[in-house]
Amino acid sequence: MSLLPYATPPALLVPSLLALSACIPSIVVGDSPQDETTTPSTTPSTTAPDLPTGDPTDGGPTTGDLTDGTSGEPAPGVCGDGVVNAGEACDDGDDEPNDGCDAACTRTGEVVWTVERPGELFGFAMAADGTIYVSGQDPVSFLAAFAPDGSEQWHIDAADSGPLVVDAxxxxxxxxxxxxxxxFAPDSTESWHLGPDGEQTPSPPLGLDVGDGALYIANYEPGAQKRVVVRRLEPGTGAIVWEALTPEGEDVDAEDLAVVGERIFVVGQTANDVDGLRPMLATFDTNGALLSFELDDPIDSRRWHALDGLSDGDLVLAGQSAKLGLVVRRLHPDQSEQWSNATAGVLNIWTERVIAGPGDRIAAIGGDLGSDGLGVVNLHDGDGALLWSSKFSSPEEDVNESPIGVGFGPDFLVAGGSIWTVQENDSITTTWWLRGFALD
Structure with a gap:
């Protein structure tokens, strides 16, 4: 075989380990570190995306009971008064952005714990029991496991780091x-290692997933033309069962791979000399046959960055459009449209991952390119409605975030990524983080 190594993705081209902070709290409950007396430098966001209004869930009053002091009529409600007024999705009486309701009285994710460590992340995955796995560099390559409450279970040095997936x-x-x-086994023991053959030009690993009792990986085939090669591997040994390629004559810029039912999908965009750039959704069966290649795209997104499968076999895609901003789209198994939902006014969001979870809820994680790479996670219901949106910090000069992954546990959501901070002497410190969110 020829498994291709990858070059550092564009978001990771910043020199990442010139200087590492040595005193970063390990676990934070909410926003209060357990082993430090200071709190994280997170300021409430002054803006928030337009979210749908909903019924309050905090049990507070829903009408004002104060008068304006002159006419005896109720005074107009304001955000932060603890009363859910017209136009507010929530109002908990404070401006804390990570407790489920932010300073603009819009829904956000409720953060229940945070882990922060020196270094950076390259891989993120969650097991069915809620165990969280991450790979990265701190400064040596590592693989680590965390319990659903954010406590570390084990941490080992690894030969390298990269995207992760966990089987049943x-x-x-x-x-x-x-x-x-x-x-690796769940206890961190290495089970097998399948190395690349020969010297190859580094290229990004496009993705991996499990399904149909097999492991599937995607990478670029070496050569002048950019073609994606998808491989099916035996999960117990790593033996290659088959290899399949995208069509000749098409330069492919792929972003993600997912196994849904008896289909393997690779999403991205493609181009040739005749038709130019088009959205791509390459579909293979479990024997490696290419079933379809192009994707009908009525919303002119041009590029889809991430995909996953829902419980009924539907597909969910996440990407962005120059006209609409961040777009989440649900397709039936035959790829016919079920719905598309754009986050209005958020034109600079790029998507790193999208994951389907319990109750067909959908989580998409990415960054806001208009706010110094600010990390953001959106939670949608199965019909596409935006339930809440959370930004991980407030925009700061010389600070960049790179979200890596998001996953559902049985009753919670976890997101992870890295932060690059340029110091006054132009050195760079890197921090990786995990955040656990409550799911109502």
């Missing part, structure tokens, strides 16, 4: 930069 039995697979594919 709890086995962890990592598609690494230069070391091929590695498999």
């Amino acid at each position: 039995a709890g086995q962890i697979y990592m598609l690494s930069k230069f070391s091929g594919v590695l498999a």
